[in-house]
Amino acid sequence: VPGFRDLLPAEAEVLREAQESLLAxxxxxxxxxxxxxxxxxxxxxxxxxxxxxxRRLFKFTDGQGDVVALVxxxxxxxxxxxxxxxxxxxxxxxxxxxxxxxxxxEGRFQQRRETYQVGAExxxxxxxxxDAEVIAMAARSIEAAGIxxxxxxxxxxxxxxxxxxxxxxxxxxxxxxRAALAARDFVGLESLLESTSLRSAEHELLLRFPALRGGPxxxxxxxxxxxxxxxxKALAELSEVRALLVAHGIGEVVNLDLGAIRDFDYYTxxxxxxxxxxxxxxxxxxxxxxxxxxRFGRPAxxxxxxxxxxxxxxxxxxxxxxxxxxRVDAAIAxxxxxxxxxxxxxxxxxxxxxxxxxxxxxxxxAEARAWWTAVGAINLIHCRGGAAVSLTTExxxxxxxxxxxxxxxxxGSGVG
Amino acid sequence: xxxxxxxxxxxxxxxxxxxxxxxxxxxLITLSPEELGRQLLVDRAGLRVVLVRPTDVPAYVDxxxxxxxxxxxxxxxxxxGAHYELADLRFGSCKLxxxxxxxSKLDGPDTWPPMFRVATKYPRTTGAWFESRGQSVEVVRLHxxxxxxxxxxxxxxxxxxxxxxxxxxxxxxxxxxxxGTSTARLIANQASLKTRTQAVQSVxxxxxxxxxxxx
Numbered sequence: 001v002p003g004f005r006d007l008l009p010a011e012a013e014v015l016r017e018a019q020e021s022l023l024a025x026x027x028x029x030x031x032x033x034x035x036x037x038x039x040x041x042x043x044x045x046x047x048x049x050x051x052x053x054x055r056r057l058f059k060f061t062d063g064q065g066d067v068v069a070l071v072x073x074x075x076x077x078x079x080x081x082x083x084x085x086x087x088x089x090x091x092x093x094x095x096x097x098x099x100x101x102x103x104x105x106e107g108r109f110q111q112r113r114e115t116y117q118v119g120a121e122x123x124x125x126x127x128x129x130x131d132a133e134v135i136a137m138a139a140r141s142i143e144a145a146g147i148x149x150x151x152x153x154x155x156x157x158x159x160x161x162x163x164x165x166x167x168x169x170x171x172x173x174x175x176x177x178r179a180a181l182a183a184r185d186f187v188g189l190e191s192l193l194e195s196t197s198l199r200s201a202e203h204e205l206l207l208r209f210p211a212l213r214g215g216p217x218x219x220x221x222x223x224x225x226x227x228x229x230x231x232x233k234a235l236a237e238l239s240e241v242r243a244l245l246v247a248h249g250i251g252e253v254v255n256l257d258l259g260a261i262r263d264f265d266y267y268t269x270x271x272x273x274x275x276x277x278x279x280x281x282x283x284x285x286x287x288x289x290x291x292x293x294x295r296f297g298r299p300a301x302x303x304x305x306x307x308x309x310x311x312x313x314x315x316x317x318x319x320x321x322x323x324x325x326x327r328v329d330a331a332i333a334x335x336x337x338x339x340x341x342x343x344x345x346x347x348x349x350x351x352x353x354x355x356x357x358x359x360x361x362x363x364x365x366a367e368a369r370a371w372w373t374a375v376g377a378i379n380l381i382h383c384r385g386g387a388a389v390s391l392t393t394e395x396x397x398x399x400x401x402x403x404x405x406x407x408x409x410x411x412g413s414g415v416g
Numbered sequence: 417x418x419x420x421x422x423x424x425x426x427x428x429x430x431x432x433x434x435x436x437x438x439x440x441x442x443x444l445i446t447l448s449p450e451e452l453g454r455q456l457l458v459d460r461a462g463l464r465v466v467l468v469r470p471t472d473v474p475a476y477v478d479x480x481x482x483x484x485x486x487x488x489x490x491x492x493x494x495x496x497g498a499h500y501e502l503a504d505l506r507f508g509s510c511k512l513x514x515x516x517x518x519x520s521k522l523d524g525p526d527t528w529p530p531m532f533r534v535a536t537k538y539p540r541t542t543g544a545w546f547e548s549r550g551q552s553v554e555v556v557r558l559h560x561x562x563x564x565x566x567x568x569x570x571x572x573x574x575x576x577x578x579x580x581x582x583x584x585x586x587x588x589x590x591x592x593x594x595x596g597t598s599t600a601r602l603i604a605n606q607a608s609l610k611t612r613t614q615a616v617q618s619v620x621x622x623x624x625x626x627x628x629x630x631x
Contacts (some may be wrong), residue, residue, distance in 0.1 A: 051460065108458060153610055184500040187489075187601060210500055210609055239516020257610065275611045281498065 011054060011313065013063060013326065015116065018312045019098050019143040022218030024119045025144035026096040029137045031120050034095050036077035038102075041066040047295040048076030050265060056103045070102040072121060076292070082123045083296030091124025091300060098309075112341060119286075121304035123293065128237055128383065131246035131270040131288060131303055138284050138305045139250045145312050148319070150283065151253050152274045153213065154245075155260030156238050157267040157287065159222075162230030167202040179281065181209065181261055201225040209259035222258055234269075241270055262287070270303070275313045281310040306329060327411060329354040331377035333368035338383030341403050345381060348407045422612070422619050423464035425473045425492075426452070430579075431600050432467070434507040435486040439465070444621040454549040462603035463619075470619040472498060474603065483608035483616055489598040490577055492542040498606055505600040505627040509579070512538065512596045517566050520540055523592055525549060527573065535565035536575040545575075545595050563587035602627075 023033065035181050043350070045130055046054065046200055049072070057069040071077060074097050082093055087232075099119040099357050105113065119308060120137060122130050160181075164174060173192060180188040186209070193203050205212065205225055212218065219235050221241075226232060262285075271287030288307025295299040330349055335341035342358050347357040357375050359368070372380040372392075380392040391409060394399045401409055426435045432449055440446045445463045450456055458465045460581035464593070468476055471494075472488040478497040488508060492501065514534070516522045523552045528551055535556040536542045547548075558565060565584060575595060578584055584591065602623055608616050 027565075151611060181494065184498075184606070187501050187504045210502070210604075211613075213610065213613065255610070273610075275607050277611060279482065280478065280605050280607050 003111055005112070005114075008288075015309060015313045016221050017169065018316065019116070020116055021097060021145045022141045022309075022312075025141040026118075026120050026137065026336040029094070029120075029133070029140075030213055031094040031096040031137075033170050034078065034101070034305055035080060036074060036097060037069050037099070038070055040071055040077055040080075042069055045069055045071075045076055045082050046077060048254060048292055049073075050263060056105050058102050058104055059172065060288060063264060071099075072101050072103050073306065074099060074101060074117060075121060075289070075306065078119075078121050078304075079123075079292045079302070080296050082121070082300070082302075083293050083298035084092070087298055092130070093123040094120070095123065116309035117306050118309055119306035121302060123302040123304075124300045125303070126245060126290070127300040128240040128270070128370075129286055130301075131237075132241050132248060134286060134303045134305055135270075136248035136250055137255075137271050137288060138251060138272070138307070139248075142274060142284055142307060142312065145275060145307075146316050147283070149314065150274050150276045150289060151255055152250070152272055153255045153257035153260060154238065154241060154270065155257040155262075155271045156234035157237060157262065157269060157271055159226075159231045159234035159238075159258050160236060162226065162232070163202045163205055165230060166226070166228035169196060177206065181206075184210075184261055184334070186210065197305045201227065205258075209261070209267060212256040212259035213255055215256065218256055218258065237270060266292070266318070272316070276311075278318065279311060279312065279315060281308075285309055285314060326355065328357055328375055328377040330356045330379045330381050331372045331375040332356055332358045332381045332383065333357060333363050334383040335362045335364055335368070335385075337385035338362075341383040341385070341389065345403060349410065352407055352411060354410060421459065421462055421464045422484065422615050423466065423482045424619070425466050425468050425485040425487075427470035427473050427487055428467055429470055431470070431486065431488060431508045434505075434600060438486075438505060438507070438623060438626055442626040444619060444622060471495065474557055477603050478604050479577050480607055483605050483612065483621065485603045486505045486600055487603060489596075489601050490538065490541075492601060492603070493596070493598075494538055499603040500600050500606060500609060501603050503602040503624045503627060505602055505623065507627075508598075509595050509597055510577045510599040511579075512541065512575060512577055512598060513584075514575050514593040514595060515563075515566075515578075515584050518588045518590050520566075520572070522572060525551065532573070533571040534573055534575055535562050535571040537562060538575055538577075541595065542575040549578045550627040562591060 035108040057072050059067055061070045062068050078095055078097060102114050120404050142150060176192055177189060180192060185231060190207060195214060219239050223235050233379050242254060244249055260271055265285045266289055268290040269288030273282035274284035284305055284307040288303040295303055301319050332346050334341045346356045346358040359371060360407050363371055368382055379392055382390045387402055388400050389399050389403055390398050436447050436449060442608060445461050447465060449460060450592045452465060452467050456467045466482060470487060471493050473485040474495045474497045475497045476482040477485040492513060521527060531552045531554055531556045534542055535558050536556060539555045542557050543553060556571055562576045565571045565574055604616060
């Protein structure tokens with residue numbers, strides 16, 4: 001099926017390892033792991049998703065005739081869980097998850113319709129301390145996955161809402177302005193604003209939207225231009241969050257982006273995106289969505305983020321070349337009555353954390369060596385029955401050893 | 417997309433000369449269409465210029481293979497994406513029109529049949545335009561020589577781009593409605609704007625300036 005693909009070992013292993021590193025970092029911040037199903041009822045998803053997101057869902061009917069869909073993101077299911085089965089759990093709740101998500105759109109992400117996301121949600125905590133925790137954890141998580149060069153752009157949805165409140169425009173033009181911004185169409189935006197006679201600082205801000213980013217100095221610059229309470233409050237919060245992120249130790253990777261364009265119906269506060277070098281789209285993104293939980297009957301502030309696992313692995317493979325696949329430590333061949341010894345050696349090596357493959361059939365020297373090459377292992381161990389086995393390490397002579405000495409010999413050679 | 421260089425995707429076809437002229441006048445890079453046509457990819461003066469099919473420009477930019485792209489608005493109508501549309505470059509102007517045979521009785525909306533059959537290379541724009549007017553439409557997607565379709569009775573009319581109207585006249589078609597006006601636009605990758613703000617913005621403002629002065 002177009003957009004769905006197999007991941008071969010070289011890619012699958014890197015992806016899985018990155019996923020585990022991300023989740024491990026989230027657990028270090030006290031986030032508990034939950035698994036939500038791949039299929040959700042449309043009744044649930046409709047509560048949380050916008051029209052365009054709903055359109056992209058793979059929908060079908062189950063046996064009872066209910067319309068269900070494959071999940072296209074996992075924040076809404078986690079919100080359902082927090083407001084449902086976990087409704088008696090005390091707030092704030094810290095939850096993390098990982099799993100595939102599916103979209104009917106080809107080409108949303110490199111022609112892939114099935115992608116992998118790892119995310120975390122902090123539910124029930126308002127305020128900038130919670131915002132900063134989630135941003136710092138996003139940064140530390142992608143670092144834990146092996147990404148060294150990245151930047152995080154932090155913005156605020158309320159800054160935009162404040163401007164739209166303050167700007168003096170007829171409602172239909174306002175709607176068109178929102179649509180143009182959502183489509184990132186600044187040519188359309190310009191002609192819309194040109195057609196109105198009124199001029200204000202807010203007009204200028206809208207026109208310069210994509211360029212409203214930089215360090216703390218832009219907060220002051222923007223503060224001099226806006227004259228509405230919503231935007232001013234947003235700027236104050238951004239300033240506080242920035243200070244907290246410096247305390248978290250990630251001040252150097254943080255930029256402020258007042259012109260971040262996101263789903264403004266969904267986000268209600270601080271929003272952020274993480275970018276790597278040479279990647280056309282954000283590797284992680286998130287923000288505050290205080291309105292979502294109420295739709296499931298448990299009003300609560302919430303913030304969270306999601307990491308695109310596919311993009312993490314792509315960045316890893318770009319920066320360090322294709323990551324070396326982990327090699328098998330020992331290929332264990334056998335012949336004659338050597339099978340039992342081979343199985344014993346295999347168990348011992350695996351207990352010590354090494355990777356060992358025992359042959360499924362008896363092979364003599366030359367065939368055993370060919371099999372060793374095919375397995376791609378570092379060492380060949382040949383058990384022929386009797387007390388001794390022969391050990392061949394790449395590029396070295398063959399040694400005769402007692403069965404009991406094998407593990408020590410491999411561990412001693414720095415393998416493992 | 418290399419870290420030091422800014423890359424810009426230029427479309428083949430009618431906009432190539434205008435795009436190269438703009439790059440030259442903004443002092444960024446002087447390239448002849450022949451040179452670019454021969455090499456398809458030119459690295460010079462801190463700039464990478466790639467020549468790709470018009471419909472591919474948004475793909476190059478959306479995926480970050482190019483930081484910037486020059487592309488006709490008509491292409492953007494059909495392929496919305498995650499890019500930023502930053503500037504109207506004010507060249508390559510043409511109209512997207514609904515054209516019907518000279519002999520046809522169809523004209524304004526009140527003369528349209530219950531189901532309007534239209535051939536076009538722009539199915540998305542066409543569908544949306546008719547829909548917003550409450551008109552049922554059957555869009556036949558063609559890839560070339562759209563002008564032929566009404567003459568052989570395939571459709572009632574066509575939606576196509578026209579700069580001078582000559583092709584329409586030669587095929588005995590007349591304009592019944594204008595759906596929109598297209599000019600060349602400057603689009604940018606969303607991440608490039610954020611991770612390489614200064615380099616990208618400097619190229620953008622040079623192009624903007626020259627385009628605006630040509631107004």
